Amino acid sequence: MQMRTDEVNQFVYGHLSFENLGSVGTRLFRYKRKQVHPTEIRTSISPSSAAELNATSALANYATEAGVKDVTMGVLVGNDPTVGWNDVGFHGSNQIPTPNIDALAYSGLILNNYYTPAICTPSRSALMTGRHPTSNGMQHTVLYGAEPRGLPLSEKLLPQYLKALGYATHIVGKWHLGHFQKEYTPTYRGFDSHLGLWTGHHDYFDHTAQEGNYWGLDMRRGLEPAWDLHGQYSTDVFTNEAVKLIDSHNFSRPLFLYLAHAAVHSSNPYNPLPAPDSVVSKYAHLQDYTRQRFAGVLHKLDESVGKVVAALQKRGLLQNSIVVFTTDNGGPAAGFNINAASNWPLRGVKNTLWEGGVRGAALIWSPRLVKSGRVASQLFHMTDWLPTLYSAAGGDLSHLGDIDGLNAWESLSNDSPSNRTQVLHNIDDEYGNAALTVDDWKIVKVYPHLLGERVEELPSVHPTEIRASDLPVISSLVYCESSALDHAATEAGTSYPGDYPDILRHLEQTLSKINTTVVPPSNLALDARADPNLWDHTWTNFGDHRILNDFPMSITDSALNYE
Secondary structure, X not given: OOOEOOOHHHHHHOOOOHHHOXXXXXXXXXXXXXXXXXXXXXXXXXXXXXXXXXXXXXXXXXXXXXXXXXXXXXXXXXXXXXXXXXXXXXXXXXXXXOHHHHHHHHHOEEEEEEEOOOOHHHHXXXXXXOOOHHHXXXXXXXXXXXXXXXXOOOOOOHHHHHHHXXXXXXXXXXXXXXXXXXXXXXXXXXXXXXXXXXXXXXXXXXXXXXXOOEEEEOOEEOOEXXXXXXXXXXXXXXXXXXXXXXXXXXXXXXXXEXXXXXXXXXXXXXXXXXXXXXXXXXXXXXXXXXXXXXXXXXXXXXXXXXXXXXXXXXXXXHHXXXXXXXXXOOOOXXXXXXXXXXXXXXXXXXXXXXXXXXXXXXXXXXXXXXXXXXXXXXXXXXXXXXXXXXXXXXXXXXXXXXXOOOOOHHHHHHOOOOOOOEEEEEEEOOOOEEEEEEOOEEEEEOOHHHHOOOOOOOOOOOHHHHHHOOOOOOOOOOOOOOOHHHHHHHHHOEEOOOOOXXXXXXXXXXXXXXXXXXXXXXXXXXXXXXXXXXXXXXXXXXXHOOOOOOOOXXXXXXXXXXX
């Protein structure tokens, strides 16, 4: 599979509304092919001050430092990035400088055909298990803090596999895979330590998470609330913890560090994008105030990446490291979740199956890559990280069992063809949507409820009748020789289901076959025992405790819908 286009064509058909999708809500897309050289992208990057370029200096000097035999792995999830396609410099945007992230991208591999699930919890499930969320019931929307469920305990996770290879394993930041019982929390799922949040978001300064009427602290050291960190900016807290772990690492064991920042995910609704005013002021030239706040949060995220890479270099760990930066879904553009990401020129936002919702910004950097400093065109899915990193660490892939991810290490390192030819984006019967990419074709079945009711008879709007009516004329009428919609679809590369019947039939048959293996979503009713007010105003492992008096065991409050 060759590299996909920068998808200006998708920007064009992004103007087509859902109501034009036909009664079945199905669309086919074919990707035009265009090779992009890294130097074509670099020219649009704004220069940044030397003080910000921690990663640049570290990468330039890593070869002079002492190394260790075992592979050090850092998975840096600029998360809930929620970083959009057009929010990073290595994709050509110069609005918000990301010099440290770009330094890794330009000297490593830019993953140009990288796909993720469309929203947080399913993505983290895919990353940790190497299995598609449809395989374990984690595919439908996010896991709420009051849900009595989590990533099934039957699943073996990436840190558990690496621990079996002798790794020290640490997570810093966001978990979002369940906490209602302690067995679902990170230190019971293969991690030696965890400092961070259990739910999907929190305030960057006071570390409280609000979900509807429920509101409480969500910052933990292992199982203990971290009240002492109140007032400290989350991105700085997580950066400092990551650097501390690197500085104190015992060289007798290799290191796996999973840094899952809260940035640039929306915080609580009353202050959705918290950032230091001194940083936000750097972006006062941006017209949109929410975008200014987003820029401030992203600025701190990039700063964190630089500091962590510099710490690896200082300890002599960078020489044999694998560093990954990945979003966990497309950006929340157009005000989604009160956020201001940019997915231009891709269509759609986070929690949709259009490219803007599932095509992520990602890179991998390592001296172990044979051919680096390039744009990698291989098709890659979030589930591929587990077998790819496990293989690079020397693990036997036969020990991974039945997973959906594919080992892409040799393909990426040597720039050889990928074994992956298709990506299942999702099948979600709750939403009534599904999407699948096979080679150069993508089928999207959209949310039927967004199409509105079918209208069998439409009033006549022929120009002659309009002119004969008594209605005031507020714009000129232009005759078109062909349908404007047909023209737009043709220029954009969008196809109606009947245009390519053989391809459509193949894609739908493939989807139907996959659908026979799909596990129903595991979402549960919200549990009133989760109310932080019952637990000293903290989100906690409420399922481990018994409430003696009569108490309602479920919540019907429709306000609990904040992600």
